[in-house]
Each structure stands twice: as structure tokens, then as C-alpha cells.
Amino acid sequence: MIQVVGHKNPDSDSICAALVCAELLKARGLEAKAVRQGELNRETQHILAQADVEQPEMCTGVAGQNIWLVDFSDLAQGPDDIADAEIAGIVDHHRLGDVTTTNPLEAWIWPVGCTCTILFNLFKMENAEITRPLAILMMSAILSDTVGFASPTCTQKDKDAVAELAKIADVQDLDAFIKDLLIAKTDIAGLSASELVEKDLKAYPFNDRNVVVGQIELATLEQVDGMIEELNADLQRRCDEEGLAMAALMLTDITTSTTRLLYKGEWNATLDQHADNGVLMMENTLSRKKQGWPWLQKVLA
Numbered sequence: 001m002i003q004v005v006g007h008k009n010p011d012s013d014s015i016c017a018a019l020v021c022a023e024l025l026k027a028r029g030l031e032a033k034a035v036r037q038g039e040l041n042r043e044t045q046h047i048l049a050q051a052d053v054e055q056p057e058m059c060t061g062v063a064g065q066n067i068w069l070v071d072f073s074d075l076a077q078g079p080d081d082i083a084d085a086e087i088a089g090i091v092d093h094h095r096l097g098d099v100t101t102t103n104p105l106e107a108w109i110w111p112v113g114c115t116c117t118i119l120f121n122l123f124k125m126e127n128a129e130i131t132r133p134l135a136i137l138m139m140s141a142i143l144s145d146t147v148g149f150a151s152p153t154c155t156q157k158d159k160d161a162v163a164e165l166a167k168i169a170d171v172q173d174l175d176a177f178i179k180d181l182l183i184a185k186t187d188i189a190g191l192s193a194s195e196l197v198e199k200d201l202k203a204y205p206f207n208d209r210n211v212v213v214g215q216i217e218l219a220t221l222e223q224v225d226g227m228i229e230e231l232n233a234d235l236q237r238r239c240d241e242e243g244l245a246m247a248a249l250m251l252t253d254i255t256t257s258t259t260r261l262l263y264k265g266e267w268n269a270t271l272d273q274h275a276d277n278g279v280l281m282m283e284n285t286l287s288r289k290k291q292g293w294p295w296l297q298k299v300l301a
């Protein structure tokens with residue numbers, strides 16, 4: 001049984017791509033199942049309800065197993081015992097991480113907006129049937145990762161895939177579909193500061209130091225107005241407890257592509273120089289991968 005696993009702190013692509021990739025492997029006549037490394041966020045729950053698909057079971061370990069990775073290729077984002085697994089395949093759209101294998105593997109790594117865009121093309125190449133649930137999963141993941149095509153990570157391949165998938169899924173009103181998805185994406189009601197920081201937190205190796213950068217996608221920055229102090233305190237706590245050089249959080253208004261950056265750690269003074277009255281605003285910044293993190297690397301270098 002091949003286990004298909006997405007990254008820790010799973011986002012919608014990580015869950016949907018695992019489900020879809022498992023179906024691709026089954027279409028090849030293999031035994032496969034999707035697994036997850038964490039609880040689903042509200043947007044992913046919304047997507048699975050739309051597709052009427054059950055969530056993957058929780059990953060309980062991969063030692064001695066054949067696995068496929070989707071939406072990541074960094075060991076740190078994999079299951080803790082990944083070193084003892086046989087990585088047989090990777091489908092991803094991030095920079096190549098640090099995984100290595102003993103045997104040849106199948107790797108599909110494209111610079112597109114979403115893992116599901118690659119999977120859609122694999123289904124087409126292999127003439128595998130795309131059912132309505134699979135179409136909903138893939139188009140939702142693509143629209144989530146590209147924030148309704150607005151992200152600079154979005155490519156023509158992502159748009160073409162959604163156009164075809166919307167037909168298969170019989171989605172008549174794409175704008176309404178995107179709106180419902182983004183409402184679920186930006187729903188943070190009732191979440192604590194710690195849960196918000198954790199929601200989409202990624203670890204980055206930076207000059208041999210450990211750095212984490214989270215991102216919260218919002219319909220308006222006012223959603224977190226009353227929580228800035230608590231969020232800052234949580235970032236400081238992570239630096240202290242986990243020995244991080246920096247913990248940062250991007251608060252991103254997805255309607256205006258404006259990000260407020262919260263940060264704690266050793267580079268406070270450097271980052272303060274880019275702040276106005278203690279508020280660091282990043283204009284035209286929607287994507288952590290293409291805009292937020294590259295900017296931080298340049299400023300901190």
C-alpha cells in the first residue's frame with residue numbers, strides 16, 4: 001500500500017493533492033491511500049464538503065513504507081520517520097528540497113501555482129478518468145493556492161486547468177464558487193493567537209539558522225485588530241522555547257494584496273527600519289513563496 005502524504009500543517013493543496021494523487025496511482029492499478037499530517041483547516045473542510053469526499057486518515061508513520069510526497073520535498077515538512085521510508089514519487093510546485101532516495105523515483109516538479117495543476121495534467125496524459133469529486137478537489141486547490149488567480153504564482157497552466165475542471169465539475173458560476181472558497185479561507189472567527197500563528201506556519205533554513213514564517217489570509221486586516229499584542233507574544237514565545245532566530249507572521253489582506261508583517265527575534269532592529277510607527281506594511285504582497293520570503297531574505301542578508 002502506497003501512502004500519499006502532503007506537508008505538515010496541511011493546507012488545501014496538501015490534502016486535495018494527496019487524495020487526487022492516490023486516485024491517479026489507483027488508476028495505474030496500484031494500491032494507494034492518502035494520509036494527512038494534521039487537522040484540516042476550515043477552507044479544506046469546505047472543499048471536501050463540496051466534493052462529498054472523506055478526509056484522509058491521519059498519518060501514523062511511514063517507516064518501511066512506499067510513499068509519495070505531494071506539495072513538499074523538504075524532510076522537515078514530512079513525517080518524523082520519513083528517513084526510514086522509500087520515497088517512490090514526488091509531485092510538487094515548490095523549490096526542490098532536501099529529500100534524497102536510494103532508488104530511482106518518479107518526480108513531477110513544475111513551477112506552477114498548485115500541485116493539483118500538475119496532477120490534472122498527469123490525469124490527462126494517462127487518460128485517467130476525472131470524476132466530478134476529483135474535479136472539485138483539484139479546481140478548489142488551484143483556486144486556493146492562487147487565491148482565485150490573483151497570486152503572482154499563478155500561471156496559464158493553472159487557469160487552463162480550472163477552465164477544464166469547472167466544465168467537468170459542472171460549476172456554472174465560477175465567480176460565486178471562488179467567493180465561497182475565499183470566505184472559508186479567511187474565516188478565523190474564534191481562533192486563538194497561537195492557533196492563528198500555527199495555521200500555516202512554515203520552517204525555513206536560513207544561513208544555518210531556524211526561521212519560521214506563518215501567513216494568515218484575511219478579507220480585511222481589521223479581523224486581527226484586537227489581536228496584534230497576543231500574536232506578537234506568541235511569536236516571541238516560539239523564539240524563546242524553540243531557539244528560533246526569527247518567528248514572523250504575514251497578515252495578508254487578499255482583497256488588496258497588502259501584508260502587515262509581525263516579527264520577533266534577532267533581526268528586530270533591522271526590520272524596524274522598514275516599519276512606520278512599529279507597523280511594517282508590505283505593499284503588493286500576497287504570496288509568501290514569491291514575495292514575502294524573498295523580501296525577508298534580501299533584507300536580512
Ligand SMILES: [Mn+2]
Pocket residue numbers: 013014071093113114115145
Ligand atoms: Mn501547494
